Every structure is written in structure tokens, then in C-alpha cells.
Amino acid sequence: MTAVCGDPRDDTQGGDDGDHGDRSDDGHGGPDGHLRGALAALVGSVPRTRDVAAAELGDRLRGGSLDRAAAELVVTRLVALVVDEPDDDHGVRESALHSVSEAFPQYPFPLALFLPLVPGMAEREAELLVHTLCILGSTQDPAAAALVRPHLGHADARVREEAAWALDEIRAGRPSPGP
Structure with missing residues (x-):
């Protein structure tokens, strides 16, 4: 998906x-x-x-x-x-x-394009954090799960929901691109 x-x-x-x-x-x-x-x-x-x-x-x-x-x-x-x-x-x-x-x-x-976003995630406003989590999840890279997981307990329900969705998206994966 x-x-x-x-x-x-x-x-x-x-x-x-x-x-x-x-x-x-x-x-x-x-x-x-x-x-x-x-x-x-x-x-x-x-x-x-x-x-x-x-x-x-x-x-x-x-x-x-x-x-x-x-x-x-x-x-x-x-x-x-x-x-x-x-x-x-x-x-x-x-x-x-x-x-x-x-x-x-x-x-x-690839996830590597978005790694510069990671250091500021903990301080990011909820609305911006929601976008960041969606981006990380949309890479469908298993390495992104460790970056998303800490936000499952965030104070803002929108952030928790987006973190859960991102993890689902990562688990769903995507087929590797053809040659």
C-alpha cells in the first residue's frame, strides 16, 4: 500500500x-x-x-x-x-x-535521503513530526522502524497514529525495483 x-x-x-x-x-x-x-x-x-x-x-x-x-x-x-x-x-x-x-x-x-531529518525529530512540532513519520514509513525500509518506534508513545494522538501506520507500511515492504 x-x-x-x-x-x-x-x-x-x-x-x-x-x-x-x-x-x-x-x-x-x-x-x-x-x-x-x-x-x-x-x-x-x-x-x-x-x-x-x-x-x-x-x-x-x-x-x-x-x-x-x-x-x-x-x-x-x-x-x-x-x-x-x-x-x-x-x-x-x-x-x-x-x-x-x-x-x-x-x-x-531510499531512506538515506531522509536521514538528515532524524536528529531533530524529538523536538519537532506534532504536525511536522507526523509528516516526517509518514515519509520514513513510506520508504518501506526496515531500518526506518527503529527511527519510528520511539514515537508510538508520543503525547499527541496524531503522532502515535502516524507512527503505527509508518510501522505497518515498513512491515508491508515494497518489491525491489526491476533492473
Whole structure:
């Protein structure tokens, strides 16, 4: 079962093998100009600009229009935004995490891309922690279970529920991608 954080836990959104060819290519082996612009906006000085850029990149991920390398680049930059964003910019961090979580029906990402999120999990606000747990569970990597399990006893019921769902998703696993 593939899920999107914050959405019903079914796979009505579908999914595929994550091989999207080069739909994000500019014809010269790199990301298209629009994608480059959104990635550049993630490091802008205005929080609203970073927020909009994160949402725009989420649209690209959700639509499956990026090849695997471009999708991993986008996710890496969104994770870095969450880790580096000032604590008072909750909306930007939430947009970035939401965008990453929406990518899973389209792309099978490895757990390693999300390990930078782990050190701050204990202090993360419940809403952001819910997204983080969903992302970890969506990797379906057995190593993520040890990162999720401590949150089964969290004070917030939403976090406990998401941790339980993430563990179920990890146990369900996913078939390894073909050659």
C-alpha cells in the first residue's frame, strides 16, 4: 500500500516503478529552467517565496514529471530546507515535508535521503513530526522502524497514529525495483 501523508491510507493515487525517463530534462542532460528556478527560490531570503517554491516542487513530484535523478535532487533540497529553516518558519518546513510526502506514490526513494531529518525529530512540532513519520514509513525500509518506534508513545494522538501506520507500511515492504 502506498500512501500520501495527510491523505486517506489507500493507494487510489496509484503509483509506478519510479522510472520516469527524462521528462525533466532541458535537452542538455540537466533540469529544465522552471525546475532550476524553483530550486533556486528554496534558498531565497523571503519565507513566502521558499514556501511557494516548496509547494511548486511538490506539484512536480506529485505529477511524476521528473526523472529519478531530478526527483532525488528535489527531495534532497526540500529535506535540506526543513533541516536548515529557522524554527519560526513553520509554514515553510511544513510545505517542504508535505511536498516530499506527496512524491512517494510516484517515486521509490531510499531512506538515506531522509536521514538528515532524524536528529531533530524529538523536538519537532506534532504536525511536522507526523509528516516526517509518514515519509520514513513510506520508504518501506526496515531500518526506518527503529527511527519510528520511539514515537508510538508520543503525547499527541496524531503522532502515535502516524507512527503505527509508518510501522505497518515498513512491515508491508515494497518489491525491489526491476533492473
